[in-house]
Amino acid sequence: MGLSNIKVGTKLISGFLLVCLVGIVIGIMAIVDLKKLDDEAEKLYAKDLLGLSFVKEANIDLIYVSRDWRNALISPDQEKKQKYIRLAREYMAKVRDNLNKGGALFYTEKGRKLLSDLNARLDEWNASTEKLLAMVPKEDPSALSEEFRSVHKTQSDQNDAVDNMLTELTRFKEENAAKSSQATTELYERNRIIIISLIVGGLIFGVTVGILLTRSLTRPLSRAVEVANTIAHGDLSSKIDVSGTDETAQLLIAMQKMQQSLQGIVSEIREIVEAAAIRGDFGVKMNLSGKEGYMKDLSELLNRLSDVTDTGLRDVTRVAQALAAGDLSRKIDKDYPGVFGQTKDGVNGTVDAIRGIVDDIQFVALSAGQGDFSVRMDMQNRQGYTKTLAELLNQLSDVTEEGLKDVMR
Incomplete structure (x- = not known):
């Protein structure tokens, strides 16, 4: 069914609804894409940046543990020694606590494997560190015992191993964060292109609908104006072509009927005049059947x-x-x-x-x-x-x- 068979009101409402529908589709897609961007940003923050923060905090706590047991070793009195030992144990607990918090944010298989290896190494580090802290109050910093040196060597190696593993976890998290950031950027760029394309497509669609609606209205109206001007100048011979069933087509049909009625009136008047002027017959009359309004009055x-x-x-x-x-x-x-x-x-x-x-x-x-x-x-x-x-x-x-x-x- 062509546009000429659709009523003008229906055309306008349909065009408006189509443009609104395109706008709704663009809006929904934009909302969906924004949700994806939000999910990626949340993932970047919650699983990568926040996890990276916990790993770095654990690494800092590891440094504080080494600092505090050394401070305890060189402290001149037992009270200060116990204070630093207590601080060292608190930071040891923080190392474990930060890794536990960050552990839930390792979502890849490689990340979980690194975390599992770190926890195993951390257990050994905890044991050697506790053994070291237990020996600190009894040691003279100027003359360390061989046993202390041996425990310290073991604890230092394990501390370096834990530090290296934390560094590797940090690098791993930074790489994941960079990947998530890149994915977010790519998603943004892709969605921006899609949304811009949809907006441009929507504008083109709206303009196309507007042009089609305008042409479907102005063409028959222009034809109607042309016919009306022709009739106004006394020419009843113009042909009125009608297609469709909308209001403009109905207008042309009405003008066609008006033209035919005027042609009939002119024909009857010509017949009366010819009968009177040529044959002298004044008995010919206008037919009043079916005539109304001015045509009936004229007849x-x-x-x-x-x-x-x-x-x-x-x-x-x-x-x-x-x-x-x-x-x-x-x-x-x-x-x-x-x-x-x-x-x-x-x-x-x-x-x-x-x-x-x-x-x-x-x-x-x-x-x-x-x-x-x-x-x-x-x-x-x-x-x-x-x-x-x-x-x-x-x-x-x-x-x-x-x-x-x-x-x-």
Whole structure:
């Protein structure tokens, strides 16, 4: 089904809904992508950066343990020795605690393996460190016993091993953090391109929908304006092509019907005029069937004009035929306005004038029949043929009267 078969309101609403739908899709995709970015950022912080922080804290605590047992070894009195030993044990506990906190944030197989190895090494380090701390109060820093030196050597090796493993864990976490950061950046770049593409695509789609809707409305409307201007200039021959069933198509259909109605009116008027002007037939009338409004009014007025013309001419013809037959009793009795009223007055005046002449002639003839040839026709107010006829009759009376007088004399 083409756009021309969809109503204008439906077109506009559909176009608006389509543009809204595109906007909703873009918004949903943007929200989903933002959620992915948020997840990656949370992963970067919670599993990598936070885990890295715990490992570094454990490494610092490891340094503090070495510092405090050495401080305990060189302290001059037992009270300070015990204080530093206690601090060393606290930092030992912190090393374990930080690694336990960070352990849950190692999510790769390699990370868990490194952490497992570190915990095993840390147990050995704890044991040797505790043994070392137990010997510190009894040792003279200026003359260390061989046993202490041996324990210290073992503890130092294990401390270096733990430190190296913490360094490796730190490097591993930093690499993971860098990878997560890179993944987040790539996800951002990819989603930015997708969202920009969707926005551009949505704009192109919206513009395309707008152009299609505009063309589906303006083309038939422009055609309707063109047809209306053509009809306004009196040209009823233009062809109106209609396609579709929307409001613009209905407008063109209405204009098509109007054009056909006007063509019918013009055709009927032409038929009436040709019948009257060429054949002298004023009996042809406009058909009122199916006509309404101005067309009905126009048809009724034309029929009334035809009726008045036909009736008036018939009355004139009737009186003229009566005059031709010598009947002076016929006159036009019906009232007519305007020119037909003047025609009525002229015809009736002619009848009255002829009737007056006939009466005068009859009077003159009757007088002559009684032997009186002195009667003459009154010349007052006579003009044209009535004056000429009166003068001729008076001359005839004069000649007749003079001749008879001569005979009698």
